Amino acid sequence: MSASGTFGYGLEFSPFYDISRLGAVVVKGLSLLPTAGNAPQRIVETPAGMLNAIGLQNIGVERFVADVAPRLADAGAVFVANIYGRTIEEYEGVARRLSELPALAAIELNASCPNVKEGGIAFGSTSEGLSGLTRRVRSATKKPLWVKLSPNVTDVGKMARVAEESGADAVTLINTLVGLAVDHRTRRPKLSNVTGGLSGPAIKPVALRMVWEACKAVRIPVVGIGGIQSAEDALEFLLVGAAAVQVGTANFRNPNACVEIIEGIREFFAREKIARLDDYRGGILLRG
Amino acid sequence: MPSKATRFVHGRIVRNTGHGIFYRMEVSIPDRIEFVPGQFAMVSGWPGNDPLLPRPLAIFRAGGTRSRATVEFVYKVVGRGTALLSGLHDGDPLSITLPLGNGFDLGAPDRTWWLAGGGVGFSTVFPAGVALSQGKAEFEMFLGSRTRDQLPPREWIPGGDLPGRVHLCTDDGTAGFFGTVTDAIRERLAALSPPGRARVSILSCGPREMLSGIAAAAAAHGVPTQVSLENHMACGFGVCWGCVAAVRDGDRTAYRRVCREGPVFDAGEIVW
Ligand SMILES: Cc1cc2nc3c(=O)[nH]c(=O)nc-3n(C[C@H](O)[C@H](O)[C@H](O)COP(=O)(O)OP(=O)(O)OC[C@H]3O[C@@H](n4cnc5c(N)ncnc54)[C@H](O)[C@@H]3O)c2cc1C
Ligand SMILES: Cc1cc2nc3c(=O)[nH]c(=O)nc-3n(C[C@H](O)[C@H](O)[C@H](O)COP(=O)(O)O)c2cc1C
Ligand code: FES
Numbered sequence: 001m002s003a004s005g006t007f008g009y010g011l012e013f014s015p016f017y018d019i020s021r022l023g024a025v026v027v028k029g030l031s032l033l034p035t036a037g038n039a040p041q042r043i044v045e046t047p048a049g050m051l052n053a054i055g056l057q058n059i060g061v062e063r064f065v066a067d068v069a070p071r072l073a074d075a076g077a078v079f080v081a082n083i084y085g086r087t088i089e090e091y092e093g094v095a096r097r098l099s100e101l102p103a104l105a106a107i108e109l110n111a112s113c114p115n116v117k118e119g120g121i122a123f124g125s126t127s128e129g130l131s132g133l134t135r136r137v138r139s140a141t142k143k144p145l146w147v148k149l150s151p152n153v154t155d156v157g158k159m160a161r162v163a164e165e166s167g168a169d170a171v172t173l174i175n176t177l178v179g180l181a182v183d184h185r186t187r188r189p190k191l192s193n194v195t196g197g198l199s200g201p202a203i204k205p206v207a208l209r210m211v212w213e214a215c216k217a218v219r220i221p222v223v224g225i226g227g228i229q230s231a232e233d234a235l236e237f238l239l240v241g242a243a244a245v246q247v248g249t250a251n252f253r254n255p256n257a258c259v260e261i262i263e264g265i266r267e268f269f270a271r272e273k274i275a276r277l278d279d280y281r282g283g284i285l286l287r288g
Numbered sequence: 289m290p291s292k293a294t295r296f297v298h299g300r301i302v303r304n305t306g307h308g309i310f311y312r313m314e315v316s317i318p319d320r321i322e323f324v325p326g327q328f329a330m331v332s333g334w335p336g337n338d339p340l341l342p343r344p345l346a347i348f349r350a351g352g353t354r355s356r357a358t359v360e361f362v363y364k365v366v367g368r369g370t371a372l373l374s375g376l377h378d379g380d381p382l383s384i385t386l387p388l389g390n391g392f393d394l395g396a397p398d399r400t401w402w403l404a405g406g407g408v409g410f411s412t413v414f415p416a417g418v419a420l421s422q423g424k425a426e427f428e429m430f431l432g433s434r435t436r437d438q439l440p441p442r443e444w445i446p447g448g449d450l451p452g453r454v455h456l457c458t459d460d461g462t463a464g465f466f467g468t469v470t471d472a473i474r475e476r477l478a479a480l481s482p483p484g485r486a487r488v489s490i491l492s493c494g495p496r497e498m499l500s501g502i503a504a505a506a507a508a509h510g511v512p513t514q515v516s517l518e519n520h521m522a523c524g525f526g527v528c529w530g531c532v533a534a535v536r537d538g539d540r541t542a543y544r545r546v547c548r549e550g551p552v553f554d555a556g557e558i559v560w
Contacts, residue, residue, distance in 0.1 A: 008527035015294045028529075037543055043522050043530035048337040050522060057529045057543060201337045229337075252523040253332055253342055255296045255385060 002026050002258055003225050003248030004082035004108065004148075005054065006199075009068045011075065016255040020076035021262065023244060027064070027072075029084040029110050032093045034060035039192040044181040049202030049227075050249060051179050053193035056084055061097045073103040082108045082148070088123075088133055092140040099141040107143050109134065109168075112150030112175035124150040124175075130159060131166045138167035146223065148172040149214070151203075156210045157217035164218045172223040172246065173214055174207045200249040201227040208240055215241025215282065229257065231264020238265075241282040292322045294525065296385045301333075301376050302358060309438050310408065311374050312348070313361045315382055320357040323347045324391030325415035326491075326516050326552045330524035331361065333382035334372040343369040344521050344547070346412040346493075347387055359386065362411035362440075388524050389551050392416050392491050392514055394423075399489045401427035402476075404469050404502055406494020410440050412516050412551075416491050417446035429454045432469035432494070436462035469494065470501035477509050485509050492516070496560075503555035513555035519546040534559040 001024045010025035019025055037057025044051045072079045081098050085091035095107055111124035111133060123129040134147055147163040149156060151174035160171045176197025181190040207226020214222045224242030228234050229250040237245045250257040274280050299315040332342035345361040352358040365371050394416065401420055403413040410431050420427040433439045435458055445454055456464030457472045465472045477485060492502050493516035506513040522530040526548035535544045535557045
């Protein structure tokens with residue numbers, strides 16, 4: 001799957017490959033009304049990673065339903081909508097509207113965006129906030145509900161369990177880690193929003209550890225994300241127990257990254273004579 | 289037929305040589321491409337993850353035969369990515385996504401085009417000069433740099449051999465006009481008669497202060513001006529929303545993607 005915010009609305013990748021080849025296209029976070037996002041500068045490169053503070057610029061749920069969803073369906077893509085709100089009511093509104101789309105495969109609740117003042121991380125960083133939000137959105141939609149967790153918490157396993165107990169069908173992790181870049185000469189932060197979300201290969205070890213902890217904590221599927229660039233990276237997430245993976249920042253350097261990773265996993269399974277994902281998934285070998 | 293469609297290709301360096309402060313790099317690619325002047329490519333060619341992201345470079349030239357297609361870039365070393373590019377040799381592999389963005393609109397044939405390039409911004413307006421030469425359109429070039437030895441080599445400049453066509457500008461007065469490209473344009477515009485001015489259209493690429501200065505001077509005389517912006521980019525093809533510029537949207541400000549809705553914008557649209 002593609003990771004939300006790194007794949008636009010999916011159709012942008014049609015020049016590179018047939019997007020129906022993906023497990024799913026996860027689209028850019030949608031809010032009830034179109035959102036302008038943060039002032040530039042919005043991105044900074046860091047060693048083996050990047051910080052972004054996009055601020056969830058998006059076209060709003062109405063335009064997505066009217067213009068984008070039919071084209072994704074025509075392209076044969078399985079698609080998942082990532083959603084965001086400043087209040088619980090907004091989240092519910094977006095989820096309700098999306099539920100009318102027969103072709104939508106799932107809703108991914110972004111309870112973890114570090115780049116907006118209200119909503120997002122404010123809900124995702126406490127058990128009470130996450131539980132309240134998940135329950136309310138759960139009753140607003142019959143679609144499969146995935147909850148995208150924040151890594152900016154002390155016990156991610158506990159948060160995964162809270163999401164599960166509140167009605168999530170899957171948990172997705174990790175979203176970006178809060179970071180800061182500052183220019184030592186001008187003494188100013190490099191991002192207009194001051195802080196941003198760190199993604200890319202730099203976060204992979206943290207993501208792997210958190211996915212592993214979440215897999216131990218819940219029974220529902222865990223979707224692993226964070227720094228995946230190659231089939232080998234993706235296989236490591238499957239080994240710690242992820243049921244599926246999403247690829248984000250890697251799409252920027254190599255627009256073919258998602259399909260190359262899918263092919264690479266397929267080749268590895270064929271070479272190693274692994275018949276089913278479940279024969280490999282969660283197979284990390286620990287001492288003792 | 290060369291194709292205009294955007295694609296991700298693996299190329300190989302054919303030539304990568306320094307000329308003063310510039311490098312010129314020719315890369316062989318699987319198929320010929322067609323591009324609009326002002327369009328660009330995302331380029332990465334170094335091993336490892338640091339830097340992680342590809343770098344945007346204007347397409348300087350594209351051509352070759354069917355069996356041996358090439359694309360050329362001109363760049364200046366400013367940081368890690370361009371320094372690594374400058375260290376690559378003939379035969380080294382390079383990943384390239386191209387052509388990207390919307391180029392210059394060279395639609396109106398009866399205009400006098402002024403092409404303004406500041407520093408390496410010259411590489412973006414160069415192909416517009418080539419296209420205008422081929423279409424026998426009237427154009428003049430304004431090329432600026434800090435000092436004489438930071439100007440592009442004369443033989444790279446379309447129309448460079450035609451007197452009066454190229455106005456070199458240096459901040460320190462060591463060659464051509466003593467001052468910036470913006471100063472030169474401001475003076476030329478003021479000196480023209482109103483009917484002369486009414487035929488001028490400006491295409492420009494360079495540092496932001498240069499572009500905003502030209503935009504203000506041109507607006508004062510009602511001269512249509514296109515600017516090519518060089519914002520920081522992560523993807524280059526419209527999926528990350530990282531590269532946005534503030535533009536006027538009625539009486540509000542909106543953010544448009546420089547890589548997708550740009551990099552060329554009408555100067556009057558931009559909130560400078
Ligand atoms: C559409 C477009 C076309 C371009 N065409 C050309 C070209 O033909 N030739 C060329 O030499 N350059 C061009 N640039 C600028 C070029 O992309 C940057 O110089 C390059 O990305 C810097 O990378 P670096 O790793 O060397 O520098 P970094 O280490 O990333 O940064 C070094 C310095 O360069 C500045 N910088 C970084 N990215 C950019 C950028 N995108 N624009 C301006 N300054 C930047 C940084 O603020 C910093 O001060 C273009 C940019 C865009 C957006
Ligand atoms: C530019 C950018 C925009 C993002 N926007 C969103 C978003 O709208 N919603 C969301 O849930 N996650 C968003 N993310 C987070 C990614 O989906 C992903 O969780 C994170 O980047 C880690 O994966 P990666 O290292 O493979 O990029 C964004 C990430 C980036 C880099
Ligand atoms: S660089 Fe990603 S949207 Fe422009």
